[in-house]
Amino acid sequence: MPQNPERIVDHLELFKQEEYTQLFKNKHEQFEGAHPAEEVQRVSEWTKGWEYREKNFAREALTVNPAKGCQPVGAMFAALGIEGTLPFVQGSQGCVAYFRTHLSRHYKEPCSAVSSSMTEDAAVFGGLNNMIEGLEVSYKLYKPKMIAVCTTCMAEVIGDDLGAFITNAKGAGAVPQDLPIPFAHTPSFVGSHTTGYDNMMKGILLNLTEGKKGKANGKVNIISGFDTYVGNNREVKHMLGLMGVEHTIVSDTSDYFDAPNDGEYQMYPGGTKIEDVADTINAKATVCLQRYTTQKTREYIEKTWKQDTKVLRPFGVKGTDEFLMAISEITGKAIPKELEVERGRLVDAMTDSYAWIHGKKFAIYGDPDLVYSVTSFLLEMGAEPVHILCNNGDQEFKAEMEEMLKASPFGQGATVWIQKDLWHFRSLMC
Template identity: 65%
Template sequence: MAQNVNKIKDHVELFHQPEYKELFANKKQFEGMPTAEKVKEVAEWTKSWEYREKNFAREALTVNPAKGCQPLGALLAAVGFEGTLPFVHGSQGCVSYFRTHLTRHFKEPVSAVSSSMTENAAVFGGLSNMVDGLQNAYALYKPKMIAVCTTCMAEVIGDDLGSFIGNARVDGVIPQDLPIPFAHTPSFVGSHVNGYDHMMKSILTTLANKKDTSNGKINFMPGFETYMGNLRELKKLIAALGVDGTILSDTEMYLDSPNLGEFSMYHEGTSLEDAADSCNAKATIALQAYTTTKTLAHMKKKWKQETLVHRPWGIKATDEFLMSLSKMTGNPIPKELEIERGRAVDAMTDTQAWLHGKTSAIFGDPDTVMGVLQFMLEMGVEPVHILVHNSNDEFEEEARELLASSPYGQQATVWGYKDLWHLRSLLFTEPVDFMIGNSYGKYLERDCEIPLIRIGYPIFDRHHLHRYSTIGYGGAINLLNWIANGILDALDRKTDIAGETDISFDLVR
């Protein structure tokens, strides 16, 4: 039967068609689905404190993890360098997942290749796949650097990336002088933030050209940064203070590229020359701590560099970041930034009454959660549930210290290594006014009827949020906008029946 191309249905409408309704009904019968009454009964039980205790007692099962796997972070680190092609030593399916995951968030094509390992490679090793893959990748795409990471398959069988790459050079299939940093990034441990760190350290170690004198620059490491507006904000702040700096992994043009009518596989990024010279900088400032732990430790120990961590989320942290730059450079903070600060403070004052005393839950990556907590405590929001799946002891200690320092953080509980099914139990047994997290929280929003403010990664079901900033004074206004208007949107949904739930008819808020 011919299909009418003018009547192609969106998937939302498609699955409401009679044939799909019949398919779903047959599926329930085939699977022996319990009755609707039984499903409702069990669903209600899962909202109880009794179920919460059973839920938190589980050890061998993860339900809806709030993290990605290591190679995802490795890819993000690699694409921020000039002419760099990520190469995943593993199966085609794995690299397709990583590319798709990033593309769905940024709405930009993410280029990466794989060694296409299959069953044969799993048994006999992936040497030939690696050699052939490097040869083809270089011949077809002419990269200035190839950044290699691994997947579970390569790690389980113990492939040695260093020797494999060495064999490829000996065989003459790639130039001797082509930089090929590599990182072991097994998906069965750690998360995307660890993969980012491992790849960043490998790239900088591979390229480093140590000299006897300092170049006088300051390095800035954004970390696993998924807001391209943050890179623009960072560049603006650096320029305003007259800082001579190098951004290590500048993904802005790659992941928010203009449409100029021509396809470019490689966009602007950190030049390989600047990356090689970064070891001669006088200091490195990381904007995330837990995505750059090993890299910072290497810089401090091997490069003898001063290393600092600043997360300029909110007013106080942005003040500290700018004052630190001013002290390091001797340059004064310009009037234009004082004006920006004043606007942010004014906006926060205007909206404070709507946020003060509101309770919240938050989930996400450690550094993102810390940044959001900084801002919420400044606004008088009271965090209750802080859930970080890819947690660590240092993060939990830092989070608890921050919460203890504020009167608004006293009732907060930090839940490390827990997933979103744990968060569901928390939200049903101890409800809050709103929650903050990525798109995977939308089913918690529907189930628990608690508004979701989308901040973090990934955000698949809303467009263009990644183009905004969350850091600096401008970023503080964006955070304020998202949280306050999310609360007002939820209030409108709860007061939409005239004369019943909408008594005051409040049009001015």
């Protein structure tokens, strides 16, 4: 019987059909202890109470729905913003399948990445042979301009030395000697996707800028951080273009994860040109749009390149004002009338919608810089954040958040929770 696309239903409706409800009922009765519905409801209500909340917040050895990803996800995201770059993960196929799926499902776009396919023998004897063969096949089959290597837990636990492995692979003729192969150690059992982004960004800059120190190019480097909204890079380029500021968006994923559907497949759409990344060492300054995803990268730029860095978050009126004024100060370029008009439209939109947001209470969770920026904008709108949760935030982030909240009359009732997961968040919301 031919398939009828009009009969395809959403999964929520699909599982309400009789065949599924009967299946779930049988499974419940035969394999799940068959607790009466009344008991299930009683326990469900108990988990919403204060007694359960105290027990929930007392746990230490268990994480439930952590609201963060593994380091390699961030490392791949950083690499995919460079033209012609193929992420290569030293680890098992299953891990890379998860990372690719995570990004592809979010963007509804293809996400190219390969694995060295480490299995039990590599876990015992090391992954050197997997690395050599994997790099050779990847280069010949996918013809990248750069291969960016990161690791999974398996490679980190056994202590694979990526730098030595890459040198051996080039020595064996698996890939050309002049092929850029930056790398980053990204164990998933520490940090998060934001840590992985930082590690890979530093690795890419270290690799591509080595020996490239030369004449100042007058540009400003922009490092977006782990920002998954592709429109933000385009807006930054729009604003800097109106100001006449020469710049380099280091790792621009906007075209990769929002490629046009023109009937022609491109494996590596868009991205920052490799030669432009190599020339970032000669820029006037580097501006990072996120603080906590660029900590190691900023330290490297300041100490090794002797280049000034700034953290500016152009989110909301205050954040965007600070960004534009800092860029103007760095470059000597005036802020044009067009941007003043755009700012006026934003203020007008905020004024028109203020009545719907003012005084409303919010609970917020996410990555450190995103949480900071969203909270800042909500305070501008007169909203009242109550619970602010960030699993991958640290004490520095908490202190910065609390300082911002304390300075606003709308932030006095907020509590910042760090290193807590979404099951904690559930208790806070009940």
